[in-house]
Amino acid sequence: MLANIVGRYSLRFSLSALFAVLAVLACAVVGTVGYIQSAGEMRQSIARELGLIASNQAQLVNDYEQRLHEAITNMSGGAMVPNSLAELSIGFNVERKRQENIDTFRNSGATPEERAQFAGRNRNVSIYEWKHSEVHNSLFSYWKDLGLSDLYLIDDKGNIVYTVTKSEEFMQNLQASEFGSLNRFFQSIMAGEATSLSSKGFERFPVGGPSLILAHGVERKSTFGLAEGEVAPPMAVVAFRVSAIKFSEMFARQQLDPQSRSILMTDASGQVVASSDGRKRPEPLDLSALKPGDDGISHGLIEDTQGFGTSLAAASDVDFDGRKFHVITLYEQDAAMAGVSNMGLTMAGLTLAALILVSITGMIFSNIVARPINVLTEDMRRLADGDLQNAAYDYDLRNEIGSMASAVEIFREQALEKRRIEGETEQMRNRSESERAEREAVTAQDNEARRHALDTLGTALKSLSAGNISHRIAMPFAAEFDQLRLDYNEAAEKLADALYQAARSADSICLSSAEVSNAAGDLAKRTETQAASIEQSSDTLSQIASNASEVAGRTDQVQSIVNHAQKEAAESAEIVDRAMNAMREIEESSDEITQIVSVINEIAFQTNLLALNAGVEAARAGDAGKGFGVVAQEVRELAQRCGDAAGEIRGLITRSVEKVKSGSVLVSDTGDTLKRIVSEVADISEHVTAITLSMRSQSDGLSQVSSTMRMMDQETQKNAAIAEESTAGSQVLAGEAAALNRQLSQFDVSAAEEMASIADAA
Secondary structure, X not given: OHHHHHHOOOHHHHHXXXXXXXXXXHHHHHHHHHHHHHHXXXXXXXXXXXXXXXXXXXXHHHHHHHHHHHHHHHHHHOOHHHHHHHHHHHHHOOHHHHHHHHHHHHOOOOOHHHHHHOOOOOOOOOHHHHHHHHHHHHHHHHHHHHOOOEEEEEEOOOEEEEEOOOOOOOOOEOOOOOOOHHHHHHHHHHOOOOOEEEOOOOEOOOOOOOEEEEEEXXXXXXXXXXXXXXXXXXXXXXXXXXXXXXXXHHHHOOOOOOOOEEEEEEEOOOOEEEEOOOOOOOOOOOOOOOEEOOOOOEEEEEEEOOOOEEEEEEEEEEEEOOEEEEEEEEEEHHHHOHHHHHHHXXXXXXXXXXXXXXXHHHHHHHHHHHHHHHHHHHHHHHHHOOXXXXXXOOOOOOOHHHHHHHHHHHHHHHHHHHHHHHHHHHHHHHHHHHHHHHHHHHHHHOHHHHHHHHHHHHHHHHHHHOOEOOOOOOOOOOHHHHHHHHHHHXXXXXXXXXXXXXXXXXXXXXXXXXXXXXXXHHHHHHHHHHHHHHHHHHHHHHHHHHHHHHHHHHHHHHHHHHHHHHXXXXXXXXXXXXXXXXXXXXXXXXXXXXXXXXXXXXXXXXXXXXXXXXXXXXXXHHHHHHHHHHHHHHHHHHHHHHHHHHHHHHHHHHHHHHHHHHHHHHHHHHHHHHHHHHHHHHHHHHHHHHHHHHHHXXXXXXXXXXXXHHHHHHHHHHHHHHHHHHHHHHHHHHHHHHHHHHHHOOOEOHHHHHHHHHHHHO
């Protein structure tokens, strides 16, 4: 079918179209395979990145919750909260000033952050405002360092005597007002049901939206008025509130592109409680498409209809007091795969450029191939028109077209030879006519003498021309002509015998030429079939050799890539070694910092003792030592805060050291893995080298076989031409033999047959 289609158009157009089609197919296959592979690698890379972000953010959330628990425990167990509560309660209990205090602090700023900066006025202040200015800086530092939405001090009667942001709950009573889980936690702790409580996730709160609440009781130091064995109820409750907005701000610190990427926190049903991009998602997300992996991270697609649309996602779990939440990282699919899409466009452009280049190359090549064929066609046309002298083609070319041109040259030479023979024949005919005229002149002079002989001989010849070769002249002629009679009789005898033998030979030639013609025809057909098969085999071997050569080239490229990968893996192993050394140095530095913190803790303890002694001495000094007593109290509180801070720093350093050790183990494992990768890449390089050598050997062998097949194809084509010429010659010979038989049938050779039969019998 392809041959029929190609045969309808010129060779130049067919070759150009074939080059273009092959270029499009090759570029399409390579581009499609490259696009699919790149898309898969891109998805895997993005999935790893999203999983890492989700895991890190989930770990940050867990660490943050643990940090909140440790901070509220340390804060509740220290002296700062009881002292602050004692100071603030003095001003809070002045009921006539309570509303004034609320108005003063509420009007100190439009936002919670602005109100948190306000510690109190410098003059004309109330007792509460005076005491507030003394304790606010310490409590404010907790609020700021922990990133809280608010911090509450609640006395044993349920009065919220202090908040950092002075929002609606400021100076309210939990017995008379409803503030969600804050009321429930206060009542449970004061009833002795628990020392500390935390909400199971983000519960509704009238101020700041859904929030995480932590509450811890403050132990009463005095046992005055209690029976033996009776446990004193807490003197107060400290509470932390962290709204979901704070977690959104925590996620936003990752500085992801809000147009295409986001970090979300959802509950188990998919309801979004926090997001880094600030988008409102009132409807729950469908998390059913997320599939958990071996690393504990779930991956899949999420239809974020109220955000980005279809997005690649990874999720890691977070637990809040037994209630599970998910930290999810989203990456809008179109934006994530934009690089692959751009690569597809690039591949399309390269395909178009390759198509144009190959089309131009095909046109040039087709011109090169078609030009000698066109010249040869013009030579054949002139040959057909009878012009045997002007040959334009170069008959010395050693290719298939040169072979065709050589055949045309043979035809031209044969035509010239035929023309030469015809000229010589015409000259011989002219000479024969001249000699015959001379003989007639001589015969005319001797006409009378030979009349009798001629008449008699004429009668005999008429009988001979009638086919009667058995006629003989018995009457002698004159002496000078009698030899003619004898010669005629002898010639008639020989002619009869020759015609008889010719008839027998003609019959044999007819039979033999028919057999030769049939055999030559069968040979020509088989030779043509064999030539077509060899030509097809030669084309197939040429294609296989070309493919083998291309595979060998691509194997060289693979070997280069493997060598590069081996080099990169070795460099990565060196980087891991340096990272391990850095981890060890960090551990040593952490040990030194721990020692320094221990010294600071001892200094704080000694300072606290000195401040206590100074307070005792100030009490002994009476009124003159009151100012010094106040200073001693401030120094004691400062020493207490230094001790608390040193304890927190010690805990942080301890956790950092543990994480550094864990990281060191991971880096060590990574180094071992990279070393194994380097070894395996070296093995792969050896195998690829062996494959490359084998493919090159196969390519050379296929090239030699293809060359041999082309030579066989040429020889078979020549054999087919010879067979066709033999068939034509045998057919011509058979025709000539049949014509000879028809001519011989006019003669009566019965006498010769009888004589031959008598001779055979004898």
